Amino acid sequence: MAASASSLLAAAASSSCAAISPRLPRGAPAAASVPSPSRHTCPSLRASPARRHQSRFVASVAPTMQPSAESRVSTVVDVDLGDRSYPIYIGAGLLDEPDLLQRHVHGKRVLVVTNTTVAPLYLEKVTWALTHNNPNVSVESVILPDGEQYKDMDTLMKVFDKAIESRLDRRCTFVALGGGVIGDMCGFAAAAFLRGVNFIQIPTTLMAQVDSSVGGKTGINHPLGKNLIGAFYQPQCVLIDTDTLNTLPDRELASGIAEVVKYGLIRDAPFFEWQEKNMSALLAREPSALAYAIKRSCENKAEVVAQDEKESGLRATLNLGHTFGHAIETGTGYGAWLHGEAIAAGTVMAADMSHRLGWIDESIRKRVVDILEQAKLPITPPETMTVEKFKSIMAVDKKVADGLLRLILLKGPLGSCVFTGEYDRKALDETLHAFCNN
Amino acid sequence: MAASASSLLAAAASSSCAAISPRLPRGAPAAASVPSPSRHTCPSLRASPARRHQSRFVASVAPTMQPSAESRVSTVVDVDLGDRSYPIYIGAGLLDEPDLLQRHVHGKRVLVVTNTTVAPLYLEKVTWALTHNNPNVSVESVILPDGEQYKDMDTLMKVFDKAIESRLDRRCTFVALGGGVIGDMCGFAAAAFLRGVNFIQIPTTLMAQVDSSVGGKTGINHPLGKNLIGAFYQPQCVLIDTDTLNTLPDRELASGIAEVVKYGLIRDAPFFEWQEKNMSALLAREPSALAYAIKRSCENKAEVVAQDEKESGLRATLNLGHTFGHAIETGTGYGAWLHGEAIAAGTVMAADMSHRLGWIDESIRKRVVDILEQAKLPITPPETMTVEKFKSIMAVDKKVADGLLRLILLKGPLGSCVFTGEYDRKALDETLHAFCNN
Numbered sequence A, B: 001m002a003a004s005a006s007s008l009l010a011a012a013a014s015s016s017c018a019a020i021s022p023r024l025p026r027g028a029p030a031a032a033s034v035p036s037p038s039r040h041t042c043p044s045l046r047a048s049p050a051r052r053h054q055s056r057f058v059a060s061v062a063p064t065m066q067p068s069a070e071s072r073v074s075t076v077v078d079v080d081l082g083d084r085s086y087p088i089y090i091g092a093g094l095l096d097e098p099d100l101l102q103r104h105v106h107g108k109r110v111l112v113v114t115n116t117t118v119a120p121l122y123l124e125k126v127t128w129a130l131t132h133n134n135p136n137v138s139v140e141s142v143i144l145p146d147g148e149q150y151k152d153m154d155t156l157m158k159v160f161d162k163a164i165e166s167r168l169d170r171r172c173t174f175v176a177l178g179g180g181v182i183g184d185m186c187g188f189a190a191a192a193f194l195r196g197v198n199f200i201q202i203p204t205t206l207m208a209q210v211d212s213s214v215g216g217k218t219g220i221n222h223p224l225g226k227n228l229i230g231a232f233y234q235p236q237c238v239l240i241d242t243d244t245l246n247t248l249p250d251r252e253l254a255s256g257i258a259e260v261v262k263y264g265l266i267r268d269a270p271f272f273e274w275q276e277k278n279m280s281a282l283l284a285r286e287p288s289a290l291a292y293a294i295k296r297s298c299e300n301k302a303e304v305v306a307q308d309e310k311e312s313g314l315r316a317t318l319n320l321g322h323t324f325g326h327a328i329e330t331g332t333g334y335g336a337w338l339h340g341e342a343i344a345a346g347t348v349m350a351a352d353m354s355h356r357l358g359w360i361d362e363s364i365r366k367r368v369v370d371i372l373e374q375a376k377l378p379i380t381p382p383e384t385m386t387v388e389k390f391k392s393i394m395a396v397d398k399k400v401a402d403g404l405l406r407l408i409l410l411k412g413p414l415g416s417c418v419f420t421g422e423y424d425r426k427a428l429d430e431t432l433h434a435f436c437n438n
Helices: A007-012 A098-102 A119-131 A153-165 A180-192 A206-212 A242-247 A250-267 A269-283 A287-307 A314-319 A322-332 A339-356 A362-374 A387-394 A425-435 B007-012 B098-102 B119-131 B153-165 B180-192 B206-212 B242-247 B250-267 B269-283 B287-307 B314-319 B322-331 B339-356 B362-374 B387-394 B425-435
Strands: A074-079 A086-091 A109-115 A138-144 A173-178 A198-203 A217-222 A225-232 A237-241 A407-410 A417-420 B074-079 B086-091 B109-115 B138-144 B173-178 B198-203 B217-222 B225-232 B237-241 B407-410 B417-420
Touching: A074 A287, A086 A287, A098 A119, A109 A119, A109 A153, A109 A180, A119 A138, A119 A173, A119 A242, A138 A153, A153 A180, A153 A217, A153 B153, A153 B217, A153 B225, A173 A180, A180 A198, A180 A206, A180 A217, A180 A225, A180 B180, A180 B225, A198 A206, A206 A242, A206 A250, A206 A287, A217 B153, A225 A322, A225 B153, A225 B180, A237 A242, A237 A287, A242 A287, A250 A269, A250 A287, A250 A314, A250 A339, A250 A362, A250 A407, A250 A417, A269 A287, A269 A362, A287 A314, A314 A407, A314 A417, A322 A339, A322 A387, A322 A407, A339 A362, A339 A407, A339 A425, A387 A425, B074 B287, B086 B287, B098 B119, B109 B119, B109 B153, B109 B180, B119 B138, B119 B173, B119 B242, B138 B153, B153 B180, B153 B217, B173 B180, B180 B198, B180 B206, B180 B217, B180 B225, B198 B206, B206 B242, B206 B250, B206 B287, B225 B322, B237 B242, B237 B287, B242 B287, B250 B269, B250 B287, B250 B314, B250 B339, B250 B362, B250 B407, B250 B417, B269 B287, B269 B362, B287 B314, B314 B407, B314 B417, B322 B339, B322 B387, B322 B407, B339 B362, B339 B407, B339 B425, B387 B425
Parallel strands: A086 A237, A109 A138, A109 A173, A173 A198, A198 A237, B086 B237, B109 B138, B109 B173, B173 B198, B198 B237
Antiparallel strands: A074 A086, A217 A225, A407 A417, B074 B086, B217 B225, B407 B417
């Protein structure tokens, strides 16, 4: 298969590392202004034939620049987890390149897990990509109902039913084709089917592309709380075809932007500043702006996950706004608010609490509100969320340890946060009362 | 807690390694006759306070000897899996010693998962052992219906419901108190709850003590096949109180013996010969005979699992008779036959097929039949199992790879087997027709 790797493969294999790039896109600053190498140098690229190709297209090289709207984008971000490492391919038209997908399929049988919204748009294309010039592979699919409210055990069982009825064995591959709900469910099904089979993520929403498809968190909801049942289970690869965003509704696009904003706030101030300048380009779906936001988000996530796969500490910081946000999702019934909408309101609440604690300046709190408003995201929880409802749902959050609720809060200059159970409870109470009816 | 470790702790910490034992039980052979070190030396004991104690009681030191009926038995077998290593404690009255259990509890909250049969017998005792002189720990319990037919997703959800309603967090510990069904379900629940919490196995059936509680295979059944949904997930420790066998029905005892016989057949000829001589002692529940059978079984399993945790090859040999046996269990409806009963008939079928292939002598085939008959186990499948039924269920076995059914078959002298898909299909057909109606 390596011999037949086409130009696109080479493109997909281009590095995210500015230093070795032969071309800089228009508008890129001189090399001297590239931010500190600790964050922006190449993650250790594993040796693979594709990666030895020269890069042909380069997305963008520095977080402070404005990417060119015309640049065709293709890059690889590596998630470095020892023998569970895998690449994230990011580019336009990657689903038109069967080799890229096929090289990560194990065995001869594939089960595509998708939903009623995505199947009519991309199932045929993905099936083609899996089987083109590859007659040995057969593809089954299971089409689930669309929405967070179906991220439950009953729906998960439909995946097992299909896999078992199709007599799939341990050498099969599951493919998650859809948004975060599909990725989480397909990943957990792959983790548990025959005690673990291979799987591939093909995220088709911005939310899944910048966050949920990367890092191996899989699972389903319980009526009493989000993602309470699941597994840490890594995919073989993540394939992000940015063309799939062309069919994404505006509300879903904004939802994904909430997680992009998160990365800036918790660890990447230059990226946050880039977003402040480029939010209108993101909302207008300028391809290069979207590609850059996805790439920088994946790099941030990959760096965090590589350091703390099982969330013993650092990884929890990726949950800024999520404890409040999950409470909103659970309290309003899964699916009423999109995940990113709940996270946006939750992030504003976390910033408010951080400010009440004296941990961040008012100017940072205001920038958080402003950027989320600019992204047309909610900045307050829905009126049905009372203080008591928040407290009761937050008590079963996964970050509670021995009864103590730990939170991710902003602390210090822009781009800094802490994960801690040591904070004045009064500030939490005040924030809840400021945002909720009693 | 180490300071309060009583004599029993020291006893429990005694090594299974003959070479360092200060005392030999009556009837033990001289050191020179202890079999080859590769199998019978100590697995690497991890440093822990308990293990630095001198052993006070020694179970038995060589597979060819007859253990003394009077010897009080207490030993530790280590499962060596790097950072997932754990001890198996084997002894009479271990549940009367709270320190042993408490040292492996993480956090302050415990959920005991048990069933309607075991709860009245041991739940109070285990709760006492968890909380005695340990007021910081609180214990919840969930009591499931008893039987293989309840090893399903609906019953599993009751464990999640209880854990979430009790607001358990990531620092809790699940305790499996019961037989193999409870161990498998509790283990899978622990693997999936909040993406993984600690758990402890307290097996109360011989089947669970010699096999299912050791090695980290967890899971539930699907209507179309056994254990098709699950995880590899290791416990913190396995605590085998052999006194719990006093309440075990005869049929359950025999069921466990089927797995004991398996270890002899696949890798430990001296153990098989010991069983041939001591079957009546096992059936009469002589404590030292049972303790020796448990210890030697756990040692065999620990050695296999340490070499191949995720069943890429060697570990599959532990499934001798299981492909036929699982088909019987699935085909007759879960719970009609006990697991070991189905495995016994399956083992006879595997021996028959091995003999048809010319891989073992007739004398070995006959010894397999004889020992299982002596254990009062079935040596043929039930009449309802047709050839077609076997074939159709075996096609979804986890050991099918790319459509090829691989089997564990005996090959060579006693104590030798192979795991292979390369066999004459005619022999499989002949065996099925010899044992079944059409």
